[in-house]
Amino acid sequence: MTGTHLVTKVCTPCRGGIPPLAPDEVTAFRKQVLDWSVQDEARRIERTYTFKNFAEAFTFVRKVAELAEAEGHHPDISFGWGYATVSLQTKKIKGLHENDFIMAAKLDNMAENLPLGP
Template identity: 55%
Template sequence: MDACSLTAKQCTPCQGGIPPLTAEEAEKLLVHVPRWELKDAATKLKRTFRFENFMEALDFARKVGELCEAEGHHPDIGIGWGYCRVEFQTHKINGLHENDFIMAAKVDELAAEA
């Protein structure tokens, strides 16, 4: 599997009741989205995107929001002057799921288009 394989996938609804990915499983998927990092004992996936100004960061955050709404899998987004921080976690399982990596790959693809 590579990042292209991840972007071709759709998020599946997570109903909870399943175990989150182990740190080892998350590390294996992380190689497909190498600019992202695991945080909080491998329960979150985070990347900070850099921009020339606040408005570019705000526009990117809006595009990420639209993408995530269409997929039904929503990140925590933080913006400031020249940056947009995107953090995924599957809240129903309090950890990471393949959906988080699918969305990370799709956000990377969105950033490459910007």
Template identity: 60%
Template sequence: MNDNLLSRHCLPCRGGVSPLTEAQAVNWLGQTPGWVPVDECRRIERKFGFKDFTQAYEFVARVSRLADAEGHHPDICFGWGWATVSWQTKKIKGLHENDFIMAAKTNGLAGS
């Protein structure tokens, strides 16, 4: 496993590969502080806190630009002072190392 997820980029996933096992996902979580597995370890999620609505909105915009650049898109919910980001590789209905690359990069955008 590469220790520097921030330097990696998402590889296209066209399906036909198995999602990570729960044990594999737990190993990747060690490199992505703050993220938790949800939906029986089929996706990872993190809630971020901000001082106000504008900061939350700007964070969501940065995540959106990152997602477009990497070709891998999360589910995002946000409101006044918070944003929740969820990563999953939908083509395989589970987790792929791309999700952890993006979680690490999302942490970088949040400064954590």
């Protein structure tokens, strides 16, 4: 189940100059996106999604790109046959921001509801 509260939010522009989330804030947000792992001393979150084949992974990545453009928050993505790994970090603050968890929740929601296949 995705963080339904986060799914309803919209990413806000981050211009830097603010501190990244504190570890306890990261822990609280992560409870809403349980399948994401916290990486790099709580400066990044990451999740690998699995699919039946390359085409499904590519379809997902294309949808991730569309969502990233709409939200103005762009993840790092790697993918191949049957998987797509998404990594989120707010680069301007070199750490995590609420936006990263909003995107994570929206990506989880999209993955749960994405029609794949022909």
